[in-house]
Amino acid sequence: MASWAFSAYVGRVAAWVLVLALLAAVICGWLWNAREAWAILYAALLSVLNMLILGSRLLALPAAPAAASARLGAAVLQRWVLTILGLLLALAWLHLPIVGLVIGLLLAHFVYLGFMLRERSKKRR
Template identity: 55%
Template sequence: MTISILLAALAAWRWGREEAYAILFAGILSVINMLILGNRLMALPASPQGATLRIWGAVMQRWAVTIVGLILAIVWLHLPIIGLVAGLLVTHFVFLAFLVRERNRERS
């Protein structure tokens, strides 16, 4: 979220307030997605069938939250698509980078 705030500040300075709001909205949407996934992964059942269903449910829930959030942002809030895409990509890539770093740390 910190990277989203910094990127939003840069966007507000360079392009305007609407792009900054779009980046912040997408960053918050991305954090909500990660919390949904983390919550589901922390409570995985012992059976492989149950774990598969739980992960599948988390993925579907994340897609639903993302699609509804983006529709809300574009149609109702009239946020620019470029800012939304930038916010989603930055937050997901930062999350991915931290996952890779943690995985490498565990292997060492």
């Protein structure tokens, strides 16, 4: 039951990130240009992939603390590698603007922070 609740939580966060990124991309595309919009969507999708990687690793953690620690460390390393390679791809090959990438990454992180604060306030009641 706990694993289902956690996967639903990750799904809700990912859905909110994608919906808000789409809204931000439409607004930025209308105000600036389409390249900014694509950069926002790209960065938000990269963040969602990172969340899904970590979420899947947390669901499959072994019971032994040492093995769980090693698996979690590998997941964090995998996320950093994915993020760095994804951003290098966006800048060097796709030539996406930095402002749009930053907006997309910050949007994803603020949505995640909002969900975490909401969960924390629920536990305090």
